[in-house]
Amino acid sequence: MSQSHCDLPSSCSCLTPMPLSSQLIIVVSLFKGKKARTFDLEAMFEQTRRTAVERSRKTFEAQERPEEESTSKPKSLPSGSRVKAADSSSSDSEDSSDDELIGPPVPSQDDDMIGPPLPPGYKDSDEDEDDEDEEDDDNPVKSIPDSHEITLQHGSKTVSALGLDPSGARLVTGGYDYDVKFWDFAGMDASLQAFRSHQPCEYHQIKSLQYSITGDAILVVAGNSQAKVLDRDGFPVMECVKGDQYIVDMANTKGHTAMLNGGCWHPKIKDEFLTCSNDGTVRTWEVSNDKKHKSIFKPRSAQGKRVIPTCATYSRDGKLIAAGCQDGTIQIWDRNLSVHTKFHCKQAHVPSTDTSCITFSYGGTILATRGGDDTLKTWDIRNFKKPIHTTSNLPSYFPMTDCCFSPDDKLLITGTSVKKGEGSGKLLFFDLVDFKKVYEIPVTDASVVRCLWHPKLNQIMVGTGNGLAKVYYDPVQSQRGAKLCVVKTKRKARQAGTLTQDYIITPHALPMFREPRQRSTRKQLEKDRLDPMKSHKPEPPVAGPGRGGRVGTHGGTLSSFIVKNIALDKTDDSNPREAILRHAKDAEANPYWVAPAYSTTQPNAVFAEVDSEEDEPDNEPEWKKRKI
Incomplete structure (x- = not known):
């Protein structure tokens, strides 16, 4: 810093830049003209280091003493006494130092343990607690x-x-x-x-x-x-x-x-x-x-x-x-x-x-x-x-x-x-x-x-x-x-919602359900006459075999036809030859179907007329005779 850049009054002496040395001088200048205070930081650091080393040595010696005493005795000290010894040694070391302690004060040896009184039968030794834990482990x-x-x-x-x-x-x-x-x-x-x-x-x-x-x-x-x-x-x-x-x-x-x-x-x-x-x-x-x-x-x-x-x-x-x-x-x-x-x-x-x-x-x-x-x-x-x-x-x-x-x-x-x-x-x-x-x-x-x-x-x-x-x-x-x-309560069943107000609906109140007023008979007949469904004439009963898809009253079906023409026929057709020959005279007198087709090629039919079985010749051998 140069004097040209100094804004302090004339009573203040400006500092000139100087190289870093072993001593650091901090100058605090006040406007009222008081003298500046100087601090030797290296000396302060050295004193702090020595104090920390001395405190660590004393703490380490205090921790070694209870361990030597516990090894020399057959039974270990209670945990409370061990804590007190450590606290007393630490308190002595802290009192020797000039610095103040940070935190609440450490209780003295004359004070009792902090907290409520111990319940009866309390085991404060570590060995008893270990034995109890071992018993619990051994019992499955x-x-x-x-x-x-x-x-x-x-x-x-x-x-x-x-x-x-x-x-x-x-x-x-x-x-x-x-x-x-x-x-x-x-x-x-x-x-x-x-x-x-x-x-x-x-x-x-x-x-x-x-x-x-x-x-x-x-x-x-x-x-x-x-x-x-x-x-x-x-x-x-x-x-x-x-x-x-x-x-x-x-x-x-x-x-x-x-x-x-x-x-x-x-x-x-x-x-x-x-x-x-x-x-x-x-x-x-x-x-x-x-x-x-x-x-x-x-x-x-x-x-x-x-x-x-x-x-x-x-x-x-x-x-x-x-x-x-x-x-x-x-x-x-x-x-x-x-x-x-x-x-x-x-x-x-x-x-x-x-x-x-x-x-x-x-x-x-x-x-x-x-x-x-x-x-x-x-x-x-x-x-x-x-x-x-x-x-x-x-x-x-x-x-x-x-x-x-x-x-x-x-x-x-x-x-x-x-x-x-x-x-x-x-x-x-x-x-x-x-x-x-x-x-x-x-x-x-x-x-x-x-x-x-x-x-x-x-x-x-x-x-x-x-x-x-x-x-x-x-x-x-x-x-x-x-x-x-098990900790959750049972859910309540949801109740169905009900109407808060009841509605009364009158039957046939709407216009679509109302019946029309009755008109005069003449107008109703004229209206029905114009309706093709109501004015349609019913069809008469079928008298024949049936027409237009309608079945007749008698003989229209196959069963009725069989009953009428076949089942009720009184003609005896037990001898088919006689039934055919019954039409021989008509076919000869008025040939229409078969005879004209064979008239030029068919020879004359010669039929052996046999009146009865008694007229048959007996001179034929037995093997030629027809077996009846």
Whole structure:
């Protein structure tokens, strides 16, 4: 800045530009003539740095002291005392500094803990809290969400299939009444009504329902031989083709030829699913190709004969396909090798009993089977010769009674069947460690057929034999699902609107309904005379055979003609020769038709007149005589 550009008064000395040096002098000049103040910024920065280093060193030493004391003592200090020690050390260090503290003051050691008094039995030590958490983790019964329940009325017959989409927003139920019903938890109110119901497979019982991994398709397996794929709203997407039932080798057919027993989606590939049937095959399909199956697996017995698979499923990683067969065996194939089995247990269940369910744990190494011999078994696929655990006396009267694992793989649940009037069906929970029954839920006075524990919602769905579908949940542990619909009030029915004012309409008040006034008879006759319809003369009765399309009174029809001319004719035409010769004299006297045509060529007719049979000559041999 130069003096020529300075606008300050003469008492102010203008600053001349100078190079940047180690000291920065800030000159503040006032108009009243006070002296300018100078600040040494580098000295200020150095002092601040030293103060921060000293404060950090003291804080670090204060934090090390409680740790050394806690390691020297057998029991750790309470959390409150540790906080106080840290606060006291920090307060000492802060008092030593000249700077003021920012924020509220730190409480001293003499003060008690801030807040309301602790409840009796409060454990303030970290070890006690850890022990309590470990006890909760070791007890899997506390994770069962059964404090609340809702009941969905599917129908009056057995609920034989349950399906819940991966997000847990919609539930589908199928039963022996051929119906498939759709339930939307977010759209339902307290009345708990399904928003759609239809029969996708006509008059066939529904055996299995399952959503795909993306939740946009539903696999429907019924009692027929063709599985169907529906979209999320229940409209058909694909139907498997039916095979040729007259071909012996099932590998040469394009589809199943007998009743289906089950099916499920691939856990990794969204467009692939499998089905098993009474034709002795397990087939995999693709949604994009409904003309032929993708691959086929044929279970075989020890003698190499065909065996019917009663249930089948994928492993959790989708690399294995397991099937429970009617001869009591469990056969597992590699998904890419369909000829020979990878694992084969020959005596898993009693032969000639239907293994109703086979499922893998979430870990993928444990396999659970629900047998028709009233047993529940777990297997380790790494040692597949004998089961890990077995429990019996679990009645099963349905070919689709299933079992499932809890989301944490600590419990295995299944349902029991009962006869009518002999008790209530129960949902049993078994611990996978020692396989003891740790919990049970009495569901209803009918059999428990289906059970499903959704890992995301943490809710249990149960299908029963009397047409009910129950949902068990816990308000604290469960998420969404049934919690969404129970809080909604029941919608009021819309009342039809009524007229606020009644209208009285007089009969024949409009001009179009008024009758004309009666005129005089003469004018009415003159008007009728001009009307061609009223002045038309009726036609007289037909006397002859009929004319103008009208049938006569007698002899006009074929039947009347026959009755008149033929049936009532008294002439006896039993001898046709006599009837013809009766006209011989007239034809000879007055030839008209035949005789003139043959007059020049026809010879004279010579007839042998024979009066009677007695005049016949007897000199003819017997073989020439006419036989009568």
